[in-house]
Amino acid sequence: xxxxxxxxxxxxxxxxxxxxxxxxxxxxxxxxxxxxxxxxxxxxxxxxxxxxxxxxxxxxxxxxxxxxxxxxxxxxxxxxxxxxxxxxxxxxxxxxxxxxxxxxxxxxxxxxxxxxxxxxxxxxxxxxxxxxxxxxxxxxxxxxxxxxxxxxxxxxxxxxxxxxxxxxxxxxxxxxxxxxxxxxxxxxxxxxxxxxxxxxxxxxxxxxxxxxxxxxxxxxxxxxxxxxxxxxxxxxxxxxxxxxxxxxxxxxxxxxxxxxxxxxxxxxxxxxxxxxxxxxxxxxxxxxxxxxxxxxxxxxxxxxxxxxxxxxxxxxxxxxxxxxxxxxxxxxxxxxxxxxxxxxxxxxxxxxxxxxxxxxxxxxxxxxxxxxxxxxxxxxxxxxxxxxxxxxxxxxxxxxxxxxxxxxxxxxxxxxxxxxxxxxxxxxxxxxxxxxxxxxxxxxxxxxxxxxxxxxxxxxxxxxxxxxxxxxxxxxxxxxxxxxxxxxxxxxxxxxx
Amino acid sequence: xxxxxxxxxxxxxxxxxxxxxxxxxxxxxxxxxxxxxxxxxxxxxxxxxxxxxxxxxxxxxxxxxxxxxxxxxxxxxxxxxxxxxxxxxxxxxxxxxxxxxxxxxxxxxxxxxxxxxxxxxxxxxxxxxxxxxxxxxxxxxxxxxxxxxxxxxxxxxxxxxxxxxxxxxxxxxxxxxxxxxxxxxxxxxxxxxxxxxxxxxxxxxxxxxxxxxxxxxxxxxxxxxxxxxxxxxxxxxxxxxxxxxxxxxxxxxxxxxxxxxxxxxxxxxxxxxxxxxxxxxxxxxxxxxxxxxxxxxxxxxxxxxxxxxxxxxxxxxxxxxxxxxxxxxx
Numbered sequence: 071x072x073x074x075x076x077x078x079x080x081x082x083x084x085x086x087x088x089x090x091x092x093x094x095x096x097x098x099x100x101x102x103x104x105x106x107x108x109x110x111x112x113x114x115x116x117x118x119x120x121x122x123x124x125x126x127x128x129x130x131x132x133x134x135x136x137x138x139x140x141x142x143x144x145x146x147x148x149x150x151x152x153x154x155x156x157x158x159x160x161x162x163x164x165x166x167x168x169x170x171x172x173x174x175x176x177x178x179x180x181x182x183x184x185x186x187x188x189x190x191x192x193x194x195x196x197x198x199x200x201x202x203x204x205x206x207x208x209x210x211x212x213x214x215x216x217x218x219x220x221x222x223x224x225x226x227x228x229x230x231x232x233x234x235x236x237x238x239x240x241x242x243x244x245x246x247x248x249x250x251x252x253x254x255x256x257x258x259x260x261x262x263x264x265x266x267x268x269x270x271x272x273x274x275x276x277x278x279x280x281x282x283x284x285x286x287x288x289x290x291x292x293x294x295x296x297x298x299x300x301x302x303x304x305x306x307x308x309x310x311x312x313x314x315x316x317x318x319x320x321x322x323x324x325x326x327x328x329x330x331x332x333x334x335x336x337x338x339x340x341x342x343x344x345x346x347x348x349x350x351x352x353x354x355x356x357x358x359x360x361x362x363x364x365x366x367x368x369x370x371x372x373x374x375x376x377x378x379x380x381x382x383x384x385x386x387x388x389x390x391x392x393x394x395x396x397x398x399x400x401x402x403x404x405x406x407x408x409x410x411x412x413x414x415x416x417x418x419x420x421x422x423x424x425x426x427x428x429x430x431x432x433x434x435x436x437x438x439x440x441x442x443x444x445x446x447x448x449x450x451x452x453x454x455x456x457x458x459x460x461x462x463x464x465x466x467x468x469x470x471x472x473x474x475x476x477x478x479x480x481x482x483x484x485x486x487x488x489x490x491x492x493x494x495x496x497x498x499x500x501x502x503x504x505x506x507x508x509x510x511x512x513x514x515x516x517x518x519x520x521x522x523x524x525x526x527x528x529x530x531x532x533x534x535x536x537x538x539x540x541x542x543x544x545x546x547x548x549x550x551x552x553x554x555x556x557x558x559x560x561x562x563x564x565x566x567x
Numbered sequence: 568x569x570x571x572x573x574x575x576x577x578x579x580x581x582x583x584x585x586x587x588x589x590x591x592x593x594x595x596x597x598x599x600x601x602x603x604x605x606x607x608x609x610x611x612x613x614x615x616x617x618x619x620x621x622x623x624x625x626x627x628x629x630x631x632x633x634x635x636x637x638x639x640x641x642x643x644x645x646x647x648x649x650x651x652x653x654x655x656x657x658x659x660x661x662x663x664x665x666x667x668x669x670x671x672x673x674x675x676x677x678x679x680x681x682x683x684x685x686x687x688x689x690x691x692x693x694x695x696x697x698x699x700x701x702x703x704x705x706x707x708x709x710x711x712x713x714x715x716x717x718x719x720x721x722x723x724x725x726x727x728x729x730x731x732x733x734x735x736x737x738x739x740x741x742x743x744x745x746x747x748x749x750x751x752x753x754x755x756x757x758x759x760x761x762x763x764x765x766x767x768x769x770x771x772x773x774x775x776x777x778x779x780x781x782x783x784x785x786x787x788x789x790x791x792x793x794x795x796x797x798x799x800x801x802x803x804x805x806x807x808x809x810x811x812x813x814x815x816x817x818x819x820x821x822x823x824x825x826x827x828x829x830x831x832x833x834x835x836x837x838x839x840x841x842x843x844x845x846x847x848x849x850x851x852x853x854x855x856x857x858x859x860x861x862x863x864x865x866x867x868x869x870x871x872x873x874x875x876x877x878x879x880x881x882x883x884x885x886x887x888x889x890x891x892x893x894x895x896x897x
Binding site: 072081092408 | 631632633652656657659661665667669671672673676680683684685687688689712
């Protein structure tokens with residue numbers, strides 16, 4: 071046992087001396103990643119695509135939508151180059167490449183060209199970037215909702231104005247009806263009939279301007295549904311009152327008069343409620359409330375730090391591992407090793423300990439230095455250290471596997487770069503894995519970084535312990551990669567040439 | 568002490584460090600080594616000489632267990648190399664043909680690594696490293712990085728590395744390749760010193776002249792053993808006996824040659840290239856025949872040679888003659 075340790079330690083010491091004699095390598099191990107992150111933090115502006123746009127605004131404007139408001143709204147997501155009323159000019163700008171998108175707002179005041187048609191907001195681009203297109207379409211949908219909402223709000227405001235006008239008629243009619251009920255004078259009958267007709271006319275006009283009400287909306291915007299209902303009821307009452315008057319049976323139908331007075335008073339209350347509600351609430355009865363129980367999210371730079379840390383640690387370990395065995399093979403050292411009383415497992419153990427140690431130390435130093443970028447320190451230092459060790463172990467194992475299948479160090483580097491690409495796409499680094507179908511999930515699960523991101527996010531950002539699944543996955547990957555390396559390399563080691 | 572004992576008896580084979588019995592390793596297409604038969608007693612130096620690609624390295628790899636034979640028998644330290652245990656491997660030192668020094672490690676650190684893979688504890692290594700660096704005259708370069716050492720220094724450092732664990736048997740594959748004659752001589756001094764300490768060495772080389780340093784020399788060509796003998800034995804084989812060099816006046820050289828050709832103890836004669844009056848006389852025993860031939864020449868021809876001495880041809884010449892003979896036989 072002691073001899074086996076001496077043999078493994080020989081490799082540990084060799085790798086230690088080899089790396090310490092390369093100060094640039096040491097610098098790049100820790101300083102390089104920190105500089106990358108610092109540069110990211112200092113220069114990052116937005117994760118959104120940068121899209122230059124020109125807005126074609128109708129000469130007649132959009133009722134209820136202030137042009138400045140619209141410009142501010144669009145400018146929040148697009149780089150608004152120009153606002154014009156000239157569609158041709160905007161298209162010329164798109165053709166010349168001066169802008170990426172042309173947004174044409176329709177003249178909603180114009181009559182529809184054909185029955186059943188409705189005005190369209192046109193969004194035109196020549197983009198080749200699918201992300202940019204998805205972004206544009208998403209924003210266009212937002213704009214559509216915004217303008218529609220503004221139009222409906224405007225309509226609701228008009229309806230509220232009509233309701234206020236109706237309120238005056240209601241007051242007048244209520245007064246007439248009460249007086250008629252008290253004195254039942256012939257003159258009062260005439261003036262009450264006149265007031266009733268005026269009121270009816272006003273109510274019919276109000277109904278025309280009220281925003282339409284659906285069954286679903288009835289519960290969400292009760293003020294709107296009630297004014298619809300009460301107005302229609304009062305109109306019916308007024309019609310019946312008119313019929314009673316015309317039949318000359320008013321004296322015997324006094325309950326009709328009382329009923330109408332009650333309905334007028336009810337509608338007065340409903341109108342008061344309706345005009346008191348903000349117009350926007352009437353057309354958009356549902357609104358969102360968002361609460362971040364943490365307080366506020368991290369900046370994007372800090373949010374991505376655990377993933378960057380995981381990527382750097384993984385790639386460093388894979389690179390060391392992938393070159394570690396292939397260089398020995400290229401040097402012809404295996405011939406020497408085979409003649410000596412040395413097992414391949416002892417070579418692997420010695421090299422692994424050296425590389426894992428280097429990577430873990432580099433990762434730990436990097437974690438401390440990340441505090442300079444205001445990244446929180448891990449809440450469980452020991453768990454963080456163990457996570458670094460496990461990530462390094464699984465990654466060095468994968469590196470050794472690359473070494474096992476590579477004939478030259480350039481092949482090993484190529485495969486390492488390929489793994490870097492896979493890690494960027496299939497670990498949730500930038501693109502969430504849920505956006506892929508299941509084969510990608512398997513691929514992602516085979517990469518140590520996928521699990522390490524979860525672990526580092528828990529420790530650094532969420533203030534939680536590392537989820538148990540992360541430990542299981544990284545231990546599993548370590549066992550799998552080392553098992554495969556032993557399987558492949560033992561055969562190669564035996565047939566050294 | 569006769570280091571050249573060679574016998575096939577099993578009793579004496581037990582004393583042999585190396586035994587190859589009709590051993591072949593056929594890579595196909597004519598590549599490999601074939602029908603190698605040789606033995607080497609413990610405490611001797613076997614030099615393996617031959618041009619590049621003749622199978623020297625393959626033979627070494629057969630002997631240290633990197634390859635197994637496709638036919639015949641290979642025994643090293645009385646065991647098949649394919650069955651070596653770690654204890655057996657620890658009795659063997661190996662200097663591969665190419666440098667296996669790590670360029671970013673110092674001379675001392677490289678030796679620590681090599682000692683480490685043989686399981687030597689650190690304290691033991693330190694003491695041995697100091698001794699060995701002195702032995703190969705690299706004590707002052709111990710802190711120097713391997714990449715800063717000259718080719719000769721690197722080869723000597725590898726020799727020190729191969730000796731670090733105290734092997735009984737050393738395989739050195741072209742240890743003198745690419746280094747100057749003075750350093751080569753120094754390395755051979757090291758080898759002879761090791762031999763004198765009782766160690767057995769197999770040394771391959773392309774430098775035919777280095778055969779002189781060996782106790783036994785195996786000449787290889789195209790994967791086959793042309794011959795194996797002592798250095799003197801090789802000369803005898805190459806020349807068909809021993810040679811006396813006689814120089815007379817150039818006008819009488821042919822006359823002298825014809826006179827000697829008629830003598831029964833003379834096998835044949837040749838003109839010595841590059842020497843107008845030089846004659847080479849091939850006999851069985853030069854020391855015994857030289858005074859007899861001189862007396863006969865004086866008595867019958869009245870000629871007293873300007874030079875008369877036993878002739879020792881260079882090993883280059885010996886090698887060429889052996890190869891030519893081998894080709895002629897084939």
